[in-house]
Amino acid sequence: MLTQQDQIDQAISYIEKLKERVEVLKKRKDEVVAQGRGDHSKKFMLTTTCTTTKIAMVDVKELGSTLEVILVSGLEKKFTMQEVINIIEEEGAQVVSASYSTIADKVYYTIHAQVKITRLGVDASGIYLRLQKLVC
Numbered sequence: 001m002l003t004q005q006d007q008i009d010q011a012i013s014y015i016e017k018l019k020e021r022v023e024v025l026k027k028r029k030d031e032v033v034a035q036g037r038g039d040h041s042k043k044f045m046l047t048t049t050c051t052t053t054k055i056a057m058v059d060v061k062e063l064g065s066t067l068e069v070i071l072v073s074g075l076e077k078k079f080t081m082q083e084v085i086n087i088i089e090e091e092g093a094q095v096v097s098a099s100y101s102t103i104a105d106k107v108y109y110t111i112h113a114q115v116k117i118t119r120l121g122v123d124a125s126g127i128y129l130r131l132q133k134l135v136c
Contacts, residue, residue, distance in 0.1 A: 028125050056135040062124035067093050069127065071109040071135060075102070079134050081109065087130045088113050092122045 002010070057072040069088060073079075085095050093113035100109045115122045 025123065028123065032125065058128060058131045058135060060124050060128040060131070062122065065115040067113040067115070067122055067124065067127070069109075069111040069113070069131070071111075071131065073107050073109075073135055075105050075107060077107060077135075083134060084109065084111065084131065087134065088127055091127045091130070092116055093127075 056074070057070075059068075059070040061068045067088070069084070071084065081098060081100065085098060088095055088111065092115060094116050095111060095113045098109070098111045100107055102108075113122075
């Protein structure tokens with residue numbers, strides 16, 4: 001059992017972490033607004049060529065407390081669905097549904113997630129950047 005002082009120390013530590021998280025999110029929001037993407041539904045998209053024959057696409061949409069992630073890759077993909085889910089959950093969202101389809105030489109992944117703690121939100125740009133690194 002924790003003493004009252006230990007509980008207070010833990011609460012103070014937790015509040016400090018929340019303040020740091022808020023500052024990071026404010027900074028990222030300011031960056032997005034500065035880039036002209038200041039609407040309430042944030043959309044981060046990248047289409048990049050990883051090799052001469054492989055095109056990967058990452059699309060992350062944050063709409064309130066929900067998150068939609070769409071990935072498109074070639075059949076020679078170098079990542080698993082579990083790696084994608086881990087990234088999303090590490091950034092503060094809980095995956096609600098995940099599916100994939102193979103059409104011709106492309107694999108389409110669709111993942112829907114919900115923010116774990118609505119007060120803190122989720123960092124869609126962080127998810128986007130980590131997924132970008134993963135698919136290329």
